[in-house]
Amino acid sequence: MTLAAVLLAVSCGQNKPQKALVLYYSQTGTTKAVADAIQTALGADAEEIVALTPYDGDFGATIARCQEEMAQGILPEVEPLKADLSQYDVIFLGYPIWFGTYAPPVKAFLNTIDLNGKKVVPFCTFGSGGLDSSVKHLAEKFPKAEILPGYGVRTARADSIPAEVDHFLKESGFVAGEYFKAEPFGEAHAVSEEEAAIFDTAVGDYPMISAKAVEVAVRTVENGTEYFFTAENTGGVPGSIIKVYVLAEEGKDPVFTQVLR
Numbered sequence: 001m002t003l004a005a006v007l008l009a010v011s012c013g014q015n016k017p018q019k020a021l022v023l024y025y026s027q028t029g030t031t032k033a034v035a036d037a038i039q040t041a042l043g044a045d046a047e048e049i050v051a052l053t054p055y056d057g058d059f060g061a062t063i064a065r066c067q068e069e070m071a072q073g074i075l076p077e078v079e080p081l082k083a084d085l086s087q088y089d090v091i092f093l094g095y096p097i098w099f100g101t102y103a104p105p106v107k108a109f110l111n112t113i114d115l116n117g118k119k120v121v122p123f124c125t126f127g128s129g130g131l132d133s134s135v136k137h138l139a140e141k142f143p144k145a146e147i148l149p150g151y152g153v154r155t156a157r158a159d160s161i162p163a164e165v166d167h168f169l170k171e172s173g174f175v176a177g178e179y180f181k182a183e184p185f186g187e188a189h190a191v192s193e194e195e196a197a198i199f200d201t202a203v204g205d206y207p208m209i210s211a212k213a214v215e216v217a218v219r220t221v222e223n224g225t226e227y228f229f230t231a232e233n234t235g236g237v238p239g240s241i242i243k244v245y246v247l248a249e250e251g252k253d254p255v256f257t258q259v260l261r
């Protein structure tokens with residue numbers, strides 16, 4: 001048993017160690033970076049989800065292919081799972097967000113396996129956000145799976161993956177060790193001028209967000225301050241509401257970490 005597996009068993013308060021499998025799809029490597037970090041930290045097994053006809057075009061070509069497949073109501077064919085699922089207690093399932101949820105190769109793959117009765121830890125990467133709808137879809141697909149809190153990160157923040165995965169695995173009890181426990185967000189209040197400027201800087205150059213911050217809740221995190229903004233869309237459907245997490249770390253410009261639509 002690896003040290004990580006021992007710690008996993010101890011941290012979960014069980015005699016029997018929990019064996020973890022990391023299953024993931026990644027087109028351009030960001031989700032793979034998260035999968036690799038989890039695999040290394042846990043000493044877990046890992047398997048990549050593979051589309052028989054790879055999505056190897058650029059962003060525009062991939063969007064076009066997906067739209068065509070969606071219009072025809074077809075999913076891509078994927079390679080069958082090689083691992084024996086019955087050997088694993090915890091499945092870390094990773095995917096890029098495409099069209100608001102897990103990418104079609106993952107959707108197709110989930111039709112070939114049964115995660116009911118398993119502990120599932122979802123993780124994902126995305127341009128703007130986020131984990132929530134994909135987790136809802138996962139729970140609908142496998143009502144008897146125990147879906148544990150997951151992890152998501154923007155592609156643009158890939159540099160944060162090692163530190164955030166370490167924090168996430170400790171916080172969720174998969175790895176022993178000290179970590180910074182953030183307090184919950186305080187009460188939301190109307191944004192000050194300074195907070196509005198933080199929001200504008202964080203979302204400023206992102207083409208898919210055009211919104212004005214109205215309310216914010218704030219909390220202290222490890223290296224700075226985290227904001228949870230409520231903002232009104234000024235583009236898209238004007239007046240509709242989005243929620244945006246922003247991280248302002250000491251010595252760095254504020255960045256948004258996830259958008260809830």
Ligand SMILES: Cc1cc2nc3c(=O)[nH]c(=O)nc-3n(C[C@H](O)[C@H](O)[C@H](O)COP(=O)(O)O)c2cc1C
Pocket residue numbers: 025026027028029030031032059062063066095096097098099100101125126127128129130154155
């Ligand atoms: C076809 C396609 C659709 C996408 N749709 C979304 C989306 O709805 N929301 C989002 O935040 N990012 C979206 N993205 C961005 C990807 O989620 C993001 O680049 C991800 O980190 C890629 O992961 P990978 O490097 O593991 O392939 C999309 C990307 C592609 C190619």
